[in-house]
Amino acid sequence: MTDATSQTGLPGAQPRKSLHAADARTRRRNASEARFRFFGAAAIAISILALIVLLTSVLGNGLSAFRQTFITMPVALDAKVLDKSGTGDIEVMKKVTTIGYAKVIEKALTAALAEKGIATDGLDAKQISGLLSQEAAASLRNQVLADPSMVGQTVDVKLLANGRVDGFFKGRVTMDSAKLDSNISPEQLELALKMREAGLMSVSFNSGFLFGGDASELRPEAAGLGVAILGSAYMMLIVLVLALPIGVAASIYLEEFAPKNKWTDLIEVNISNLAAVPSIVFGILGLAIFINFMGLPQSAPIVGGLVLTLMTLPTIIIATRAALKAVPPSIRDAALGIGASKMQAITHHVLPLAMPGILTGTIIGLAQALGETAPLLLIGMVAFVREFPGAPPEGFFDPASALPVQVYNFTQRADPAFVERASGAIIVLLVFLLLMNAVAILLRRRFERRW
Amino acid sequence: MSIGLITLIVLGLAVLGFILGRQRALSAVKGDPRTLHSLPGYYGWSVFLFTAVPALLLLVTWAFVQPIALNSHVSAMVPEADVASYGSTQLVMADVRRIADGLDAVARKAGLDEVGLEAMRADLTDMRGRLAEVGVALGSNVVPSVLDAAKEYRSLSGELRLAMSIAVLLAAVAGLLFALWRINPKQRARNLVEQFTLVLLAGCSLIAVATTFGIVFSLVIESVHFFKLYDFRDFFFSMTWNPQFRGGSDLGLWPLVWGTLYVSFIALLVSVPVGLMAAIYLSEYAGKKVRAFAKPAIEILAGIPTIVYGLFALITVGPFLRDWFAQPLGLGSSSSSVMTAGLVMGIMLIPFVSSLSDDIINAVPQSMRDGSFGLGATQSETVKQVILPAALPGIVGAILLAASRAIGETMIVVMGAGAAAKLDLNPFEAMTTVTVKIVSQLTGDTEFASPETLVAFALGLTLFCFTLALNVVALVIVRKYREQYE
Numbered sequence: 001m002t003d004a005t006s007q008t009g010l011p012g013a014q015p016r017k018s019l020h021a022a023d024a025r026t027r028r029r030n031a032s033e034a035r036f037r038f039f040g041a042a043a044i045a046i047s048i049l050a051l052i053v054l055l056t057s058v059l060g061n062g063l064s065a066f067r068q069t070f071i072t073m074p075v076a077l078d079a080k081v082l083d084k085s086g087t088g089d090i091e092v093m094k095k096v097t098t099i100g101y102a103k104v105i106e107k108a109l110t111a112a113l114a115e116k117g118i119a120t121d122g123l124d125a126k127q128i129s130g131l132l133s134q135e136a137a138a139s140l141r142n143q144v145l146a147d148p149s150m151v152g153q154t155v156d157v158k159l160l161a162n163g164r165v166d167g168f169f170k171g172r173v174t175m176d177s178a179k180l181d182s183n184i185s186p187e188q189l190e191l192a193l194k195m196r197e198a199g200l201m202s203v204s205f206n207s208g209f210l211f212g213g214d215a216s217e218l219r220p221e222a223a224g225l226g227v228a229i230l231g232s233a234y235m236m237l238i239v240l241v242l243a244l245p246i247g248v249a250a251s252i253y254l255e256e257f258a259p260k261n262k263w264t265d266l267i268e269v270n271i272s273n274l275a276a277v278p279s280i281v282f283g284i285l286g287l288a289i290f291i292n293f294m295g296l297p298q299s300a301p302i303v304g305g306l307v308l309t310l311m312t313l314p315t316i317i318i319a320t321r322a323a324l325k326a327v328p329p330s331i332r333d334a335a336l337g338i339g340a341s342k343m344q345a346i347t348h349h350v351l352p353l354a355m356p357g358i359l360t361g362t363i364i365g366l367a368q369a370l371g372e373t374a375p376l377l378l379i380g381m382v383a384f385v386r387e388f389p390g391a392p393p394e395g396f397f398d399p400a401s402a403l404p405v406q407v408y409n410f411t412q413r414a415d416p417a418f419v420e421r422a423s424g425a426i427i428v429l430l431v432f433l434l435l436m437n438a439v440a441i442l443l444r445r446r447f448e449r450r451w
Numbered sequence: 452m453s454i455g456l457i458t459l460i461v462l463g464l465a466v467l468g469f470i471l472g473r474q475r476a477l478s479a480v481k482g483d484p485r486t487l488h489s490l491p492g493y494y495g496w497s498v499f500l501f502t503a504v505p506a507l508l509l510l511v512t513w514a515f516v517q518p519i520a521l522n523s524h525v526s527a528m529v530p531e532a533d534v535a536s537y538g539s540t541q542l543v544m545a546d547v548r549r550i551a552d553g554l555d556a557v558a559r560k561a562g563l564d565e566v567g568l569e570a571m572r573a574d575l576t577d578m579r580g581r582l583a584e585v586g587v588a589l590g591s592n593v594v595p596s597v598l599d600a601a602k603e604y605r606s607l608s609g610e611l612r613l614a615m616s617i618a619v620l621l622a623a624v625a626g627l628l629f630a631l632w633r634i635n636p637k638q639r640a641r642n643l644v645e646q647f648t649l650v651l652l653a654g655c656s657l658i659a660v661a662t663t664f665g666i667v668f669s670l671v672i673e674s675v676h677f678f679k680l681y682d683f684r685d686f687f688f689s690m691t692w693n694p695q696f697r698g699g700s701d702l703g704l705w706p707l708v709w710g711t712l713y714v715s716f717i718a719l720l721v722s723v724p725v726g727l728m729a730a731i732y733l734s735e736y737a738g739k740k741v742r743a744f745a746k747p748a749i750e751i752l753a754g755i756p757t758i759v760y761g762l763f764a765l766i767t768v769g770p771f772l773r774d775w776f777a778q779p780l781g782l783g784s785s786s787s788s789v790m791t792a793g794l795v796m797g798i799m800l801i802p803f804v805s806s807l808s809d810d811i812i813n814a815v816p817q818s819m820r821d822g823s824f825g826l827g828a829t830q831s832e833t834v835k836q837v838i839l840p841a842a843l844p845g846i847v848g849a850i851l852l853a854a855s856r857a858i859g860e861t862m863i864v865v866m867g868a869g870a871a872a873k874l875d876l877n878p879f880e881a882m883t884t885v886t887v888k889i890v891s892q893l894t895g896d897t898e899f900a901s902p903e904t905l906v907a908f909a910l911g912l913t914l915f916c917f918t919l920a921l922n923v924v925a926l927v928i929v930r931k932y933r934e935q936y937e
Contacts, residue, residue, distance in 0.1 A: 029829055036831035040732025043725045044745050047805075050798045051752050057767040058759065246655045253652035269926075271659045276852070276922045277915065278859020280886050281666055284911045287893060288669030295518050295548070310662050317659070343645040371756025374861035374886070378893050394453070404758040411765055411866060419766055426759050437754060 058426050064170045065424025068206035068221065069161040071132060071195070075108040075140070079152040082144060090148060101144075102137040105129065105159065116198040123187055130184070131192055133160035135215060135222035160208075161201060163221040163417045165192045169203055172416065209424060213386045214401065214409070220417035223410070225425055227385050231301050231400030232370060232432075234392065238305025239312055239369050244362050246309075247316030248351075254317070255324045256346055275314035282311050283375030291379060298380030299399040301389065307379060308369040315368060319361020323354040356447035363440040367433050373404040381405045403429045457510060457616055461623045465503035468627045472498030475634050489641035494634050496644045501630035504651065506623035513615045521608060528600045543597065550593065550601035551608070670915060673908035681902040686909060692872035692883075694892070694903045702906045704913065706872035710882035714793045714868055715857035717878065721797025723850055726804025731834055733805075734812050753802035757862040764795040764867030777879035785869060790878040792867035796860055800853050807852065811845035811932070812838060845932040851925035855918040861886040885910050 022030065081100055083093050106129040113120055113128070120128055136159040143157065144150055164184035167173035175186045195201040212224025258264040286307035290296045296303050327350050335345035376382075381402050389398035401409070403425060410422035476494035480486045487494070522544055529543050634640075678686070681702060689703025729749060733742055769786035772794075777783045815838050823833040839846070869881025870891065892907040 029832070033829045033831045036834070037736055040728050040736055043728035044732055046725050047729055047749050047752065047801050048745065050801070051748055054755070054759070054763050057763055061766060246658055249652045249655035250658065253656045257649060257652065267656055267660055270663050272926060273919065273922055274659055274662060276855060276918065277666070278861070278886070278918055280859065280861045280889055281911055281915050284889070284908065285666045285669055288673060289665055293518060294514065313659060341641065341645060343648060367754065371758065373756070373758045374890065377890050382894055404756055407758050407762060408862070411762060422762055426762055429756065430759070433754065433756070
């Protein structure tokens with residue numbers, strides 16, 4: 001037996017000459033080892049590359065959404081046009097529509113161009129005022145109605161420029177594309193360039209993007225995220241208020257009190273399955289139960305909050321149970337030993353010690369809920385909402401949007417300017433997620449104890 | 452009174468109850484807590500719980516039951532003949548609710564009081580016109596019986612709302628008085644409070660079961676409605692998907708299932724090798740520095756919401772694939788395609804596969820590695836011939852979990868895969884999936900009685916069963932495998 005193996009060796013193996021010179025088989029094995037290692041490194045490289053491409057694509061498209069082209073010029077607010085009664089009565093002034101204000105702006109723009117000595121050959125008044133956003137008149141009207149004493153004076157106002165002009169300065173619109181565009185002409189863009197040199201037009205930080213409401217399809221320059229951010233905040237509030245106590249209570253029961261029997265097994269299997277149910281199914285649940293059956297309003301943060309609560313519960317329960325499990329039994333035993341009841345041992349000692357872990361899990365669950373889109377589409381959050389929802393609790397029932405849904409909404413619109421808006425909204429969303437995760441990491445680093 | 456206000460009042464009463472209960476217990480022993488059975492706070496808590504919990508439970512139950520009772524009562528008022536003209540009871544009730552809401556607005560606008568509203572008659576006044584003035588658009592003229600039903604609905608729901616407020620507040624006050632009356636120094640208040648809390652905790656753990664029940668219930672009920680209107684054989688065996696909102700649509704399941712499986716297959720083709728190799732490299736090869744950098748980087752991918760991946764597919768990957776692959780190869784000119792969605796979804800699943808595989812590879816005992824190295828195997832031979840076979844069941848489980856994720860994923864396919872239902876092999880062609888169609892059939896103005904809308908529930912049920920089966924099988928495999936090495 002031993003003779004046989006020592007004589008033949010492995011099939012195909014040649015008698016070795018030196019240990020320093022690798023034979024063919026060793027070389028093959030080493031090459032395969034190197035190859036395998038290379039594949040592993042390549043897999044890591046691919047994942048990281050994907051992350052980098054993803055982030056640069058979003059950042060590259062979206063950062064420009066935070067800057068916007070504005071036209072700053074003196075506007076003479078003619079009392080004869082804007083306040084016909086001359087009494088400053090706000091009700092009378094409200095009767096002047098945006099069309100009236102558009103005329104005032106048009107006049108002011110022509111005057112400003114003449115003053116700076118910018119030639120406007122070949123452009124009629126309509127084309128010149130076309131450089132301004134259609135939203136400009138409405139925003140001026142709001143300013144005046146907020147402060148009626150402005151009427152009769154000449155004030156410097158900052159008005160949004162048209163989305164195409166904005167796109168021109170950001171490189172999205174070119175002279176060539178303007179030739180084919182019915183909304184803008186190359187001559188208008190020439191004028192915009194001159195206005196920029198004269199200091200009438202400038203690109204600056206756009207607070208309207210963060211705090212304003214959504215705008216219609218024709219006015220991408222005025223579209224903002226204010227309603228979406230507020231709606232998302234309302235929903236997160238509802239999720240936090242409902243999911244945290246319910247999740248913690250359920251976990252305490254399952255981890256500390258529940259007897260081991262078929263019934264609790266069923267609950268546990270249930271929870272782990274719920275964590276893996278596709279999110280859109282929760283949307284169907286919300287639509288069928290909360291809207292159709294209970295008659296709650298569509299697009300309301302309350303419905304979104306309830307659906308997201310049900311979705312977040314499994315995450316919170318799983319995290320809380322892990323945190324409770326991590327508290328060593330000696331703590332419980334010590335409390336019980338000095339006469340505390342089981343409930344006291346848990347509420348006075350185990351729960352406070354598990355709190356950092358619970359909060360970390362909750363924040364991660366909230367971050368997931370914040371980015372969730374699909375279920376919200378089904379409960380009507382895609383609707384176009386311009387008005388801000390009211391203050392809670394009544395505001396929970398008002399229509400609102402949500403950040404991720406707003407992104408989806410922007411991508412469904414035809415104007416390419418909305419791609420920039422959608423990417424900008426994603427940046428806002430990612431910043432919120434980053435903050436939440438940073439808080440979670442901080443909590444874990446600072447307070448979590450290793451036993 | 453709104454539900455929020457009632458809740459606040461009940462909670463206020465409960466806090467009052469806490470203070471009163473504590474005081475009553477203390478005054479019963481003349482301020483000497485040593486003679487009480489429990490700490491004084493527990494007497495307060497017992498009153499708090501007895502005040503708040505039954506009242507709030509009543510509130511929630513009422514909010515659930517009221518719509519059912521109201522619907523069945525009011526829908527009985529509309530005669531069969533009128534129901535037939537609408538198509539179904541559900542549609543009638545939708546109109547009844549809309550008219551009832553509209554009546555309030557009409558009354559406010561015209562300055563009518565209750566009597567004036569009662570006097571309105573569908574055959575005399577132009578109800579449709581008046582409702583349209585206040586922003587309630589109706590599909591057809593208002594039938595007298597429906598208007599009566601709407602009036603009844605309006606007045607009944609008002610009365611019920613009032614009754615609910617009274618009942619809930621009564622329950623709170625009764626609970627408060629009952630618990631206060633029971634307080635005496637011998638009462639075992641701590642045991643009572645703890646028992647009560649335990650029941651509450653157990654109740655909370657039932658919410659998970661209730662959610663599952665709610666999902667199954669809503670999916671099954673609406674699917675049954677769908678199959679009443681649309682033959683199930685056509686749904687399960689037809690090869691065309693062509694919904695038409697005028698009726699006479701083909702709602703075959705297979706084109707959607709094909710698209711779903713095709714996209715998921717490509718996603719797994721990307722994510723499984725990359726994720727698995729990344730996990731192997733990180734656990735077997737990588738040094739400390741690489742690990743400290745690469746692991747969090749891959750985990751970031753897992754934290755990015757799917758809408759971001761969707762946008763990535765829409766504005767970057769889609770146009771790139773179209774301009775560099777599909778058009779030069781003559782395979783198509785659409786930027787949304789199975790390939791786009793599959794690739795992006797694959798990237799999304801990489802961290803999922805890699806973290807699951809990482810757990811599983813780490814669960815393989817070190818002794819098996821040592822044995823293999825001791826026999827002279829290289830690292831890659833150890834991985835390929837010892838670790839992977841040992842971890843195989845776990846890895847299969849991980850792949851199944853990833854597949855269930857891929858099948859249920861919505862935003863990436865909504866934004867990347869397209870909307871055309873096709874049975875095609877070309878990966879650069881736009882195709883659609885089950886989830887895309889659920890979204891498109893249920894968003895926008897939908898009527899809940901047409902098969903075109905209800906089909907979304909049947910699709911949802913299919914999706915739910917599919918992913919549930921995958922999850923259960925995967926969890927069983929993973930659990931079995933873990934036990935093997937523990």
